[in-house]
Amino acid sequence: xxxxxxxxxxxxxxxxxxxxxxxxxxxxxxxxxxxxxxxxxxxxxxxxxxxxxxxxxxxxxxxxxxxxxxxxxxxxxxxxxxxxxxxxxxxxxxxxxxxxxxxxxxxxxxxxxxxxxxxxxxxxxxxxxxxxxxxxxxxxxxxxxxxxxxxxxxxxxxxxxxxxxxxxxxxxxxxxxxxxxxxxxxxxxxxxxxxxxxxxxxxxxxxxxxxxxxxxxxxxxxxxxxxxxxxxxxxxxxxxxxxxxxxxxxxxxxxxxxxxxxxxxxxxxxxxxxxxxxxxxxxxxxxxxxxxxxxxxxxxxxxxxxxxxxxxxxxxxxxxxxxxxxxxxxxxxxxxxxxxxxxxxxxxxxxxxxxxxxxxxxxxxxxxxxxxxxxxxxxxxxxxxxxxxxxxxxxxxxxxxxxxxxxxxxxxxxxxxxxxxxxxxxxxxxxxxxxxxxxxxxxxxxxxxxxxxxxxxxxxxxxxxxxxxxxxxxxxxxxxxxx
Amino acid sequence: xxxxxxxxxxxxxxxxxxxxxxxxxxxxxxxxxxxxxxxxxxxxxxxxxxxxxxxxxxxxxxxxxxxxxxxxxxxxxxxxxxxxxxxxxxxxxxxxxxxxxxxxxxxxxxxxxxxxxxxxxxxxxxxxxxxxxxxxxxxxxxxxxxxxxxxxxxxxxxxxxxxxxxxxxxxxxxxxxxxxxxxxxxxxxxxxxxxxxxxxxxxxxxxxxxxxxxxxxxxxxxxxxxx
Numbered sequence: 001x002x003x004x005x006x007x008x009x010x011x012x013x014x015x016x017x018x019x020x021x022x023x024x025x026x027x028x029x030x031x032x033x034x035x036x037x038x039x040x041x042x043x044x045x046x047x048x049x050x051x052x053x054x055x056x057x058x059x060x061x062x063x064x065x066x067x068x069x070x071x072x073x074x075x076x077x078x079x080x081x082x083x084x085x086x087x088x089x090x091x092x093x094x095x096x097x098x099x100x101x102x103x104x105x106x107x108x109x110x111x112x113x114x115x116x117x118x119x120x121x122x123x124x125x126x127x128x129x130x131x132x133x134x135x136x137x138x139x140x141x142x143x144x145x146x147x148x149x150x151x152x153x154x155x156x157x158x159x160x161x162x163x164x165x166x167x168x169x170x171x172x173x174x175x176x177x178x179x180x181x182x183x184x185x186x187x188x189x190x191x192x193x194x195x196x197x198x199x200x201x202x203x204x205x206x207x208x209x210x211x212x213x214x215x216x217x218x219x220x221x222x223x224x225x226x227x228x229x230x231x232x233x234x235x236x237x238x239x240x241x242x243x244x245x246x247x248x249x250x251x252x253x254x255x256x257x258x259x260x261x262x263x264x265x266x267x268x269x270x271x272x273x274x275x276x277x278x279x280x281x282x283x284x285x286x287x288x289x290x291x292x293x294x295x296x297x298x299x300x301x302x303x304x305x306x307x308x309x310x311x312x313x314x315x316x317x318x319x320x321x322x323x324x325x326x327x328x329x330x331x332x333x334x335x336x337x338x339x340x341x342x343x344x345x346x347x348x349x350x351x352x353x354x355x356x357x358x359x360x361x362x363x364x365x366x367x368x369x370x371x372x373x374x375x376x377x378x379x380x381x382x383x384x385x386x387x388x389x390x391x392x393x394x395x396x397x398x399x400x401x402x403x404x405x406x407x408x409x410x411x412x413x414x415x416x417x418x419x420x421x422x423x424x425x426x427x428x429x430x431x432x433x434x435x436x437x438x439x440x441x442x443x444x445x446x447x448x449x450x451x452x453x454x455x456x457x458x459x460x461x462x463x464x465x466x467x468x469x470x471x472x473x474x475x476x477x478x479x480x481x482x483x
Numbered sequence: 484x485x486x487x488x489x490x491x492x493x494x495x496x497x498x499x500x501x502x503x504x505x506x507x508x509x510x511x512x513x514x515x516x517x518x519x520x521x522x523x524x525x526x527x528x529x530x531x532x533x534x535x536x537x538x539x540x541x542x543x544x545x546x547x548x549x550x551x552x553x554x555x556x557x558x559x560x561x562x563x564x565x566x567x568x569x570x571x572x573x574x575x576x577x578x579x580x581x582x583x584x585x586x587x588x589x590x591x592x593x594x595x596x597x598x599x600x601x602x603x604x605x606x607x608x609x610x611x612x613x614x615x616x617x618x619x620x621x622x623x624x625x626x627x628x629x630x631x632x633x634x635x636x637x638x639x640x641x642x643x644x645x646x647x648x649x650x651x652x653x654x655x656x657x658x659x660x661x662x663x664x665x666x667x668x669x670x671x672x673x674x675x676x677x678x679x680x681x682x683x684x685x686x687x688x689x690x691x692x693x694x695x696x697x698x699x700x701x702x703x704x705x706x707x708x709x710x
Contacts, residue, residue, distance in 0.1 A: 248564075252536065255563035256492055259585035263498035266588035270505055288494055 008186045015182060016175055023171035027164055034163040038156040043111060046124040049076055050109070050149040053084055054128040057092060057145050065132040065141035069093035080151045081116060081123075087144040098148050101125055114150065123150030192216045196226055208237035242415075249417035250299055253432075257292035264288050298433040301364070302416065305440035312444060320468050321359035323366075323394060324350050327387055330366035338374050344382040345370065351389045354468040357445045365441045368434040369398050369461050376402030376459065393447075394467040399460045404453040413451055414439045438463075484599050484643065485509040485527065485660045489519030489545065490534040490561065499532065502588050503595070507622055507639050509663040516540025523549050527659040528556050529599045532591070533578075535562040535569075543576065550577035557598035561586065596620075603646040610645045612703060615684070615692060617645055626684060636661065637680040640673075644693065644703045653700035677701060 052074050060068040069084050069092040076082060081096025099114050101123060112123045126147040134140040192215040199213050210233040212226030268281035331345050338345050355362065373383045381401035388395050405413065412418045417432040435451075442449040447465035454460040486508050490496040496512055503510045511528075513519035516539035523531050523545060531549075535542035546558055560573050563584040570581055580594050596619060600608065610617040616625045622638055624631045633641065639661050644652060654673045661673075681693050694702045 252563040255584045256495065259563070260492065260494045260498065262585045263495060263502070263588045267498045267502050267505075270502060270588070284494075291494075 008183070008190065011186060012179060012182050016179055019175055019178055020171070023167070023174070027167045027171070030167055031160055031164050035156065035160045038159045042122065042151075042153070042156050043124070046111070046122065046149060046151065047109065047126070049074075049080070049151075050082075050124050050126045050147045051128075053082060053147050053149060054126060054130075054145060057084060057128070057130050057143075059132045066090075067092060067130055067132060067143050067145065076149075077151050079119070080149065081121065082147065082149040084148075085146045087146075092145070096150075098123065098150060101148055112150075113153070116150070116152075120153045121150040122153050123148055192219045192222050196222060196229075200229060203233065208233060208240070210234075246416050249432075253295055253417060254292070257288070257295050261285060261288045261292055295433075298437065302433055302437050302440060305361070305437065305444060309440070309444050319358045320354045320356050321362050323353050323355045323357075323362060323396065323465070324387060326359065326362035326366045327385060327396065329363050330370050331385070333367055334370045334374055337371075338383070341374060341377065342379045343374050343377045345374065345385070346382055347385045347387070350387045351394070353387070353389045353394045355394060355445060355447075355465045356468060357441060357465070361441045361444075365438050365463070366396070368438050369396075369463070372434060373398050373400040373402070373459070373461070376400055378402065389467055392467055394465050396463040396465070397460060399454050399458060401458040404457060404459050405451055410451070414449075484529040484639065484646075485511070485663060486595060486599075487511050487513065487519070487522055487528040487531045489513045489516070489523070489531065489537065489542070491515065491537050492534070498588070499591065502592060506592050506596070507635055507642075508595070509639075509661055511663045516542070516545055520545045520548055523556065524552055524554065526554050526556065529602065529660060530595050531556050531558045532595065533558055533560050535560060535564060535573075543573070546573070546576050546578060555602070557602045559591075559594055559598060561591075599646075605646065610642070612645055612648065612692070615645075617642060631683055633680065633683060634676075636676050637683065640676055640680055641684075644701065648703055651696055651700045651702045656700070 053069075053076075056070050056072075056074045057067050058070050060066040067086060071093060076095065079096070081094075081098040083094040083098045084092040086092060097116070099116060101112055101114070109124055109126045112125065114121050114123055124147075126149070128145045128147065130143045130145050131140040132143065192213065195213040196216040199210065199216075203210055210230055212230050216222045216226040264281065264285040268278065268285070273281070327347065327350065331347060334345060357365070370383070370385075377383055377400045383401075384397075384399045386395075386397045409418075414435050416436040418435075435449075439449055442463060442465065445465050447463065449461065449463045451459055451461050484507075486503055488496060488499055488503070488510055490499065490512070491514050493514065496514065500510045500512055511522060513522050516537035518539070519533070519537065520540055522528075533542045533545060537545070542560065542562070546560075549556065549558070557579040558577065559580040559582060560578045561582055561584060562569070562573075573581060579598055582591055582594065596608070600606070600619070608619045610619065614627045618624075619642065622635075624633055624638065624641065640657060643657060643660055657673050677693065677695070681691055684692050690704065692704050694704055696702060
C-alpha cells in the first residue's frame, strides 16, 4: 500500500543515514590527515635520501681538490630522479632526468612539485657544504653541493586511497551491523505494541472486556494509548449496556401494559355478562389502554428529545419560550390533582425570563417535576416553587415535603424506567420515564437538573438553564416580587 | 382448589384473580415478593402463579426458597423477560410451567388447571369416580349420565374430594383449599355445603358417595367395582 508509514523503517533509515554521513565526514577528515602525514613522511624520506646523497659526495683525490659522488652506500627509490652538482655547475651524478630547477640563491632546502614524464614528482633542492682536505692550512677547498632529488608523489596518493578504502569497508560493515541490530532491537522494543493490538483485536460486539497487557502499560510511550483505549472501551461498554437495558426495560414495560389490556378484554369475553358488567369492563379496558398509550407516548418523547439532541449538533435551532408561562401553565394543570391530595402548590417567587426550550418541552419539564413533587407529598403539605434569574442562568426549584430520596436512588434517578421505590410499582401511574425526559430537555438546552434532599426534609429539585438576554433587564427586581 | 397469585401489577392481578375465580378457583394475591414468599411457604396452595419482576424479593428467589423448603406446589411463572436461558434457568430452579407476557388469559387458566390436575396424578380434565363424572373444563357433573346441578362451592368441594380419593379430608383442609382470604368462612358453612352436595348427588337406590367421619372429616367412598 502506498502512503504507509513505518516508524521502524524510518528510524532505521534515519540512523543509517546519520551514521553514513558521519562516516563520510570522518573519511574526508581521515583522508586529509593521512595525506598530510604521508606528505610529511614523504618529505622526510626525500630529505633523508637527499642527505645520504650529500653524504655520498666524497673527495675525488685529484689535483683540483674536486669532489665526486659515490653511490655505493646510497639507496634511492626506483623511480627517483636526482642530480648532484657542485658550485660550478659540474654534474657529479644524476639519474632519471630531473628538470632544470632554479637552484641558486637559497640555502634552505626547498620542495617543488613538478610534472616529469607524465607523473607528478616532488623534488627537494638541498645545498650542502663539502670541504675537501679540511686539515690543510688554508682550511681546505670548500664545495657547495646542490642536490636535486625527487620521487613520484603517486605513492602518497596510493597510501591515502588505501586509508579511504579501509575506512569505507569498516563503515559498510558497521552500517550492516547497526541495521541488523536495530531491526532486532526495534522488533523486541515494539513487542508491547503487537501485544496491545492483539488484545484489542479480541474485542467484539459481544465481548467488550479489554485489559491492556501489562507490557503496554509498563511502556511509557504506550501507556497513554493503552489507558485511553481502556477508558474509551469502558465508556462504550457502559453506553451499550445502558442502551441494552433501556431496550429490555422498554420491552418489559410495553409487554406488561399489553398484557393488562389483553387480559382485561379476555376477562370480559370469558362469558356472557350483564350490560353493567360490560360497561365497567370497557371503562377499565380504556383506562388500561390509556396507560399503554402513556408509556408509548413517553418513550416517543424521550426518543424525540434524544433524536433532536443529535440534530442540534448539526445546526442550532432557534427556539425559546417564557419559563414563567410554562411554570404557571403546569401549576394550573396540576391543581386539580393537587387538590385531590390536599397538596398546596405555591409559586414563591417568579421572574420573566426566556429559556432556549420549545414551549411544549418547557411545559413538559415543569409538569413532570411538579407531578413528581405532588405525588411524593404527604396530604396537606405544600410544594414550593421558586424561579430566580442570575446573570446568565435561570434557576427553577421545586421543593416538596415528602420522604426525600435515598442515597442509592440518587445514582439512578434519571435512568429510564428507574423507580425509586419498587414496591410502589406503578400504582402511582409513573412509567419511570418522567425524570429521564426532564434530564433530556435540560441537557438539550445546555442546562442541568439535580435532585437533593432539602435541609428540612423532602426532595429539592433544582433546574438550571441558560437564560436568554431580554430587552427588559428588570429580571432581578421581578424575582423579588412574590406571588 | 386454591391458587396463590404473586404479581405486582395491580391491574393485571385484578384481571387474573377475576378470571381464576370465575373458573371456580379460590385465589389469594400478594403484590410483593416477601409477602408472596411467606404465603407460598404455608403450603396450603394447589398452584402458584409467580411473576418474576417483583419488588421486595425476586420471583426467582421466591421459587428457590419454596423448593428449598421441600414444598412441591406447582408453580407457573409469568414473565416479560426475554431470552431462552432464563426459561431454562427457571425450569431448572423448579418451575413447572412458564408463560410470557402478554399471555392469553384462557391459556393461563388451562395451564393452571393442568398443573393442579397433574400434581394430583390426574392426566385428563374429566374425572371419573364410580358412576360419577366430573368435567373440569365445563365444570359440569353427571351421575349415571344424568346432569347434576351444583352451586360453585358445591362443585369445588366435590372436585377437591375427587382429587383426593380415599383420603379423609378435614373441614379445615377444605376451608384452606376452597376459600381465599377474602371469603367469610366458618366450618359450619362447609358442613352446610357438604350436606347440600350429598343430597344433590344422591340418586335413588345408591349408597351416598360422600362419607362423613365424625370429628375427622369427609371421604369420597371407594369406588365400588361397578362398571
